[in-house]
Amino acid sequence: MRETILPRPRRSGCPINLTLEQLGDRWSLIVIRDIMFGNRRTYGELLAQSEEGIASNILADRLKRLTAAGLLTRRPDPGHRQRGIYSLTEAAIQLVPLLAHMAAWGRRHTRPSKELSVRAELLEKGGASLWNAFMDELRHLHLGAPRPARSVLDELQRAYERAVARRR
Amino acid sequence: MRETILPRPRRSGCPINLTLEQLGDRWSLIVIRDIMFGNRRTYGELLAQSEEGIASNILADRLKRLTAAGLLTRRPDPGHRQRGIYSLTEAAIQLVPLLAHMAAWGRRHTRPSKELSVRAELLEKGGASLWNAFMDELRHLHLGAPRPARSVLDELQRAYERAVARRR
DNA sequence: TCGCTCTACTTGCATATTGCAAGTAATCTA
DNA sequence: TAGATTACTTGCAATATGCAAGTAGAGCGA
Numbered sequence: 001m002r003e004t005i006l007p008r009p010r011r012s013g014c015p016i017n018l019t020l021e022q023l024g025d026r027w028s029l030i031v032i033r034d035i036m037f038g039n040r041r042t043y044g045e046l047l048a049q050s051e052e053g054i055a056s057n058i059l060a061d062r063l064k065r066l067t068a069a070g071l072l073t074r075r076p077d078p079g080h081r082q083r084g085i086y087s088l089t090e091a092a093i094q095l096v097p098l099l100a101h102m103a104a105w106g107r108r109h110t111r112p113s114k115e116l117s118v119r120a121e122l123l124e125k126g127g128a129s130l131w132n133a134f135m136d137e138l139r140h141l142h143l144g145a146p147r148p149a150r151s152v153l154d155e156l157q158r159a160y161e162r163a164v165a166r167r168r
Numbered sequence: 169m170r171e172t173i174l175p176r177p178r179r180s181g182c183p184i185n186l187t188l189e190q191l192g193d194r195w196s197l198i199v200i201r202d203i204m205f206g207n208r209r210t211y212g213e214l215l216a217q218s219e220e221g222i223a224s225n226i227l228a229d230r231l232k233r234l235t236a237a238g239l240l241t242r243r244p245d246p247g248h249r250q251r252g253i254y255s256l257t258e259a260a261i262q263l264v265p266l267l268a269h270m271a272a273w274g275r276r277h278t279r280p281s282k283e284l285s286v287r288a289e290l291l292e293k294g295g296a297s298l299w300n301a302f303m304d305e306l307r308h309l310h311l312g313a314p315r316p317a318r319s320v321l322d323e324l325q326r327a328y329e330r331a332v333a334r335r336r
Numbered sequence: 337t338c339g340c341t342c343t344a345c346t347t348g349c350a351t352a353t354t355g356c357a358a359g360t361a362a363t364c365t366a
Numbered sequence: 367t368a369g370a371t372t373a374c375t376t377g378c379a380a381t382a383t384g385c386a387a388g389t390a391g392a393g394c395g396a
Contacts, residue, residue: 011220013281015274015288016201016267022278026192026383033184043344052179055384060345070277082344082392091277098273099184101266106183109238109259110190113181120183194354211373223355228374250363250373 022069023095027054031062032071032092033099036138037119039153041085042077051116066092087142096131096138100124118163119156126152190237191263195222199230200239200260201267204306205287207321209253210245219284234260255310264299264306268292286331287324294320 011017023029040046047059066072071092077083103120106112134152139145179185191197208214215227234240239260245251271288274280302320307313
């Protein structure tokens with residue numbers, strides 16, 4: 001049974017605080033990151049391919065919350081009626097610059113693994129024009145907008161694969 | 169007695185994840201925001217002037233954690249030996265663009281109060297050059313760098329006060 | 337149509353984190 | 367030296383997280 005999620009009262013009207021109230025926990029942005037950069041669209045994909053090993057109940061909870069908050073939408077898979085396909089909303093797509101900055105900060109001030117920071121580096125070097133191209137691509141993949149010429153997702157994926165290959 | 173904080177094992181080497189492991193909770197960035205934008209430097213100031221009403225034990229815990237993580241430093245107040253004065257480190261100062269993006273996202277996708285989003289608006293419109301000026305000012309206030317000509321803190325504060333005055 | 341497998345979640349329970357209220361000891365002030 | 371402040375702690379209830387197991391469809395092959 002789908003339980004209702006009781007909304008917490010807002011702590012203040014500060015926009016930083018309100019962003020934190022929606023996304024300030026240890027998993028919400030991980031889920032969005034995986035849908036966004038990993039193009040994982042279903043519960044099963046998100047669970048099985050989770051780099052951080054998210055627990056199944058937490059994933060279910062976050063998918064519910066993020067959908068309720070207007071960051072994700074869920075539509076049934078026509079070929080498999082039990083399955084839901086999750087898409088980013090425009091609000092979630094506009095988190096691209098935020099995630100890019102988080103990646104850039106993490107690259108500088110934590111000790112990330114080499115392979116996993118290749119994407120972050122590319123994202124940082126590409127700057128706003130790359131982010132915009134990526135957002136256009138996400139609008140195509142998630143909102144049905146026309147397919148743009150450039151696929152940033154492919155670029156990131158290829159860079160990552162080169163890094164993994166170089167490793168050996 | 170100061171308890172030791174047991175470090176959690178890292179979930180993955182992804183830089184976004186590592187940033188989240190340090191800052192992905194409901195209070196850490198609020199504390200940094202208040203030190204950064206509100207220039208609150210002591211426990212008492214942070215507690216009493218907290219817009220969101222942080223609990224005293226959570227504040228104490230976060231000050232410890234953030235200090236251990238290298239985002240804050242604590243030095244004793246020469247005029248009041250019990251009191252600690254907290255300063256941002258360079259790593260924390262480099263969160264300015266991240267907080268600016270959080271503020272911008274919150275302004276667009278949540279329902280912030282008008283007065284409190286004035287600063288966010290200014291921060292967004294000012295862009296990277298404003299952020300850099302602000303970071304220089306923070307390096308002066310927290311790291312002993314020379315005082316820059318421009319005070320972004322003053323500009324933000326005046327804009328906020330004008331907004332509050334306009335309200336009446 | 338029967339049974340098998342797969343999948344999208346739930347559920348139960350232990351542990352960790354949060355939040356409130358109260359407490360304490362060190363410091364400052366008169 | 368007495369009283370007020372301040373910088374935290376502590377106790378406890380409520381909530382969130384994490385692990386392991388369970389369940390109710392749905393798809394599929396015979």
